[in-house]
Amino acid sequence: MAIKINVPTPMRQHTGGKAEVAATGATVRAALDDLGRQFPGIADRLFEKPGQLRRFVNVYLNDEDIRYLENLNTAVKDGDELAIIPAVAGG
Amino acid sequence: MQAHFVRGLKCRLCGKEYPLKALNFCTEDFGPVEVFYDYDALKAEVSRQVFERRPDNMWRYRELLPLEGEPTVGLHVGGTPLVKADRLAEVLGVETLWIKNDAVNFPSLSFKDRVVAVALSKAREFGFTTVGCASTGNLANSVAANAAAAGLEAYIFIPADLERAKVLGTSVYGAKVIGVHGTYDEVNRLCSQVVDRFGWGFVNINLRPFYAEGSKTMGFEIAQQLGWRTPQHVVVPMAGGALIGKIHKAFQELAMVGLIETRRCAFHGAQATGCNPISDAVKTGREAHRPVKRPNTIAKSLAIGDPADGYFAAKVIRDTGGWAEDVSDAEIAEGMALLARTEGIFAETAGGVTLAVARKLIEQGRLPRDEEIVLCITGNGLKTQDAVVDCLEKPTLIGTALQEFEALLEKVTEAALV
Numbered sequence: 001m002a003i004k005i006n007v008p009t010p011m012r013q014h015t016g017g018k019a020e021v022a023a024t025g026a027t028v029r030a031a032l033d034d035l036g037r038q039f040p041g042i043a044d045r046l047f048e049k050p051g052q053l054r055r056f057v058n059v060y061l062n063d064e065d066i067r068y069l070e071n072l073n074t075a076v077k078d079g080d081e082l083a084i085i086p087a088v089a090g091g
Numbered sequence: 092m093q094a095h096f097v098r099g100l101k102c103r104l105c106g107k108e109y110p111l112k113a114l115n116f117c118t119e120d121f122g123p124v125e126v127f128y129d130y131d132a133l134k135a136e137v138s139r140q141v142f143e144r145r146p147d148n149m150w151r152y153r154e155l156l157p158l159e160g161e162p163t164v165g166l167h168v169g170g171t172p173l174v175k176a177d178r179l180a181e182v183l184g185v186e187t188l189w190i191k192n193d194a195v196n197f198p199s200l201s202f203k204d205r206v207v208a209v210a211l212s213k214a215r216e217f218g219f220t221t222v223g224c225a226s227t228g229n230l231a232n233s234v235a236a237n238a239a240a241a242g243l244e245a246y247i248f249i250p251a252d253l254e255r256a257k258v259l260g261t262s263v264y265g266a267k268v269i270g271v272h273g274t275y276d277e278v279n280r281l282c283s284q285v286v287d288r289f290g291w292g293f294v295n296i297n298l299r300p301f302y303a304e305g306s307k308t309m310g311f312e313i314a315q316q317l318g319w320r321t322p323q324h325v326v327v328p329m330a331g332g333a334l335i336g337k338i339h340k341a342f343q344e345l346a347m348v349g350l351i352e353t354r355r356c357a358f359h360g361a362q363a364t365g366c367n368p369i370s371d372a373v374k375t376g377r378e379a380h381r382p383v384k385r386p387n388t389i390a391k392s393l394a395i396g397d398p399a400d401g402y403f404a405a406k407v408i409r410d411t412g413g414w415a416e417d418v419s420d421a422e423i424a425e426g427m428a429l430l431a432r433t434e435g436i437f438a439e440t441a442g443g444v445t446l447a448v449a450r451k452l453i454e455q456g457r458l459p460r461d462e463e464i465v466l467c468i469t470g471n472g473l474k475t476q477d478a479v480v481d482c483l484e485k486p487t488l489i490g491t492a493l494q495e496f497e498a499l500l501e502k503v504t505e506a507a508l509v
Contacts, residue, residue: 057121068384085280090296
């Protein structure tokens with residue numbers, strides 16, 4: 001399954017400058033793990049420890065915050081889009 | 092040109108340092124970055140007298156703000172009254188109560204003028220010509236007004252369902268106003284992507300560390316107006332949760348540079364029940380807040396479901412021995428009316444939240460009746476008139492003859508005697 005992942009600027013140093021990366025997996029977690037396999041270094045930026053996103057990293061599945069879905073266990077399907085966005089903004 | 096003491100940015104999680112630039116998060120762990128200063132050098136430079144002899148606006152504390160040159164935007168912001176609220180104190184049954192009244196801040200009638208003055212002055216230092224923000228309304232007004240005066244192009248993103256007065260009070264300044272069909276948090280996320288794509292200077296996105304420092308001036312003013320000391324309790328409304336932390340930082344900094352003594356000051360946070368992620372975290376003992384997907388409250392200026400500083404706000408409240416509460420829409424409207432009727436201050440819905448929460452905390456015994464309390468009023472009631480329209484009596488209509496008024500007065504007097 002091909003999932004499109006939008007990578008924010010400060011993480012692109014780990015993706016060879018790519019803003020968009022294709023990954024596979026049946027859940028958000030599997031897709032992000034695949035991203036980490038393709039681009040070593042990015043997993044450390046995303047995860048506090050395995051299975052736990054850093055406090056100030058937000059992940060959106062087709063524009064919906066995954067915390068309002070089933071978090072990392074949310075199922076994804078072909079053509080879905082994930083966006084990684086820094087949480088420190090606004091207010 | 093005068094000396095500056097700002098030294099750089101530092102991640103609040105891992106401590107990694109960055110030079111001064113338009114950056115709001117650490118590229119290592121995405122933690123928020125914060126401005127830091129050379130406090131030793133500051134201590135030798137500043138004094139009560141230095142601050143006191145300057146004009147009564149926020150820039151009197153400029154050594155403790157993150158500009159490297161002179162301020163160029165919002166030169167008249169701040170210097171708002173600290174009102175001794177004796178009539179309100181009597182109703183609430185407390186001895187000493189003060190209102191820090193940012194409802195009359197210049198130019199746009201909210202505390203946001205403080206943060207915008209710093210953010211846009213900094214935007215100019217960095218060379219941005221296009222600025223913007225994600226806003227629940229007050230920030231929109233302030234960015235639009237201050238950007239107009241500074242000749243900067245402004246893109247303002249707001250939730251499409253905002254109060255009419257707040258939309259109008261933005262577009263009148265010629266800003267490009269974009270109403271987004273979504274919650275504030277969705278607007279905010281979109282703005283993060285806009286900044287990433289276009290490289291503009293958004294006051295609460297990539298300029299956020301500088302912006303947030305502006306809030307400290309509300310705390311500096313409170314301490315100076317109390318005669319260079321802190322109160323025992325401060326009650327602060329919470330949306331993104333930055334203000335409460337910055338007032339705390341302001342008191343800490345004044346103590347660090349030797350201008351006040353360190354005294355215990357408890358910080359209390361106020362939210363609306365329809366959007367209470369931070370007060371919920373405090374009340375349930377949770378370290379991280381649970382975001383609120385669909386905020387539902389008349390206090391739209393506080394309707395941030397996923398507050399960026401939620402974690403830090405809850406921590407300040409816990410660490411200082413304060414508490415947080417939330418109140419219903421009816422309590423908010425009552426709070427607005429009570430403040431207006433006792434002190435002649437017409438605050439916006441967030442002010443109603445602050446007052447109603449203070450009342451609740453007094454009843455709970457968390458705000459002891461014999462201790463000194465400061466309530467932070469952050470916005471103006473003229474912008475949120477719809478919130479109180481239903482609980483106000485309509486004007487009595489009469490003709491132009493004096494007898495009509497006499498007859499009316501007689502009726503009113505009779506009614507009062509019954």
